[in-house]
Amino acid sequence: MQSLTVIKIGGNIVDDESSLQAFLDTYASIEGPKVLVHGGGKLATRMATQLGIETQMVNGRRITDEAMLPIAVMVYAGLINKQITAQLQSRGCDAIGISGADAKLIQSHKRPTEPIDYGYVGDFKASDVNVVRLKQLVEIGLSPVFSAITADKEGQLLNTNADTIASNLAVALATEYKVALIYCFERKGVLQDINNEDSVISTINRENFTQLKEQGVIADGMLPKIENALAAIDQGVDKVCIKKAEDLLEAEAGTTIQR
Ligand SMILES: Nc1ncnc2c1ncn2[C@@H]1O[C@H](COP(=O)(O)OP(=O)(O)O)[C@@H](O)[C@H]1O
Numbered sequence: 001m002q003s004l005t006v007i008k009i010g011g012n013i014v015d016d017e018s019s020l021q022a023f024l025d026t027y028a029s030i031e032g033p034k035v036l037v038h039g040g041g042k043l044a045t046r047m048a049t050q051l052g053i054e055t056q057m058v059n060g061r062r063i064t065d066e067a068m069l070p071i072a073v074m075v076y077a078g079l080i081n082k083q084i085t086a087q088l089q090s091r092g093c094d095a096i097g098i099s100g101a102d103a104k105l106i107q108s109h110k111r112p113t114e115p116i117d118y119g120y121v122g123d124f125k126a127s128d129v130n131v132v133r134l135k136q137l138v139e140i141g142l143s144p145v146f147s148a149i150t151a152d153k154e155g156q157l158l159n160t161n162a163d164t165i166a167s168n169l170a171v172a173l174a175t176e177y178k179v180a181l182i183y184c185f186e187r188k189g190v191l192q193d194i195n196n197e198d199s200v201i202s203t204i205n206r207e208n209f210t211q212l213k214e215q216g217v218i219a220d221g222m223l224p225k226i227e228n229a230l231a232a233i234d235q236g237v238d239k240v241c242i243k244k245a246e247d248l249l250e251a252e253a254g255t256t257i258q259r
């Protein structure tokens with residue numbers, strides 16, 4: 001089976017020009033088929049504030065009402081997606097910037113409004129990914145760059161957590177490729193002590209995840225990230241890790257997720 005790499009970069013990398021440029025240099029140098037998924041939550045929050053719109057996050061997900069949806073679409077599927085795509089192209093990487101709506105690559109559904117009404121937020125499963133179409137893009141040498149926007153079957157655009165997109169794409173592609181999923185962020189890995197960059201937890205499985213959660217070691221945005229990472233390793237993805245963007249090419253760096 002051919003290898004394929006799925007990489008997700010989060011808001012802190014996207015938002016820091018020098019980290020982003022360094023990451024894109026490394027990403028462009030990776031051989032073989034690859035898919036990039038990006039967030040950009042920090043910029044969306046800033047844009048919303050500038051427009052006088054308040055941001056509300058619940059369990060790591062953004063409440064996306066009528067006012068917030070256009071901001072999410074403009075920031076994720078517009079500005080950030082096109083900037084990353086253009087900059088990869090300038091590095092000789094044949095990137096194509098897309099959302100889940102394009103070529104119906106991801107068909108999501110709006111979250112139920114109970115117990116929390118998230119508004120225009122989408123969820124989907126790996127089986128909702130159009131793998132045949134995605135594989136066609138990869139096979140003609142394109143490197144898809146996914147933003148955090150999907151659409152439902154009625155054509156409604158939905159804001160969709162980028163960690164979930166990366167996990168579900170990796171699972172869907174695992175039917176066709178040997179997939180490595182890498183979550184890149186600004187820390188050296190999942191840390192035992194959030195104030196000590198050298199306290200990287202080398203492996204996380206369901207058992208120690210439960211303990212680390214109870215102890216409060218893992219919190220905030222790291223909770224859904226690890227849940228998505230565990231879901232990927234359980235469903236056929238070959239290798240899943242969480243690491244610092246700068247350490248992307250270092251095989252031993254960061255936290256490895258195990259079954
Ligand atoms: N034990 C931990 N180790 C590392 N980061 C943690 C931990 N617990 C909570 N976090 C937080 O999780 C954040 C990463 O999640 P998130 O903000 O969603 O990132 P991204 O935008 O990169 O996806 C880190 O910036 C950190 O503040």
Ligand SMILES: CC(=O)N[C@@H](CCC(=O)OP(=O)(O)O)C(=O)O
Pocket residue numbers: 009010011012038039040041042044060061062072121122148159160161162163
């Ligand atoms: C529904 C939902 O929460 N969507 C996310 C999508 C962007 C994202 O995931 O960005 P990061 O990777 O930078 O966190 C949001 O709007 O924040």
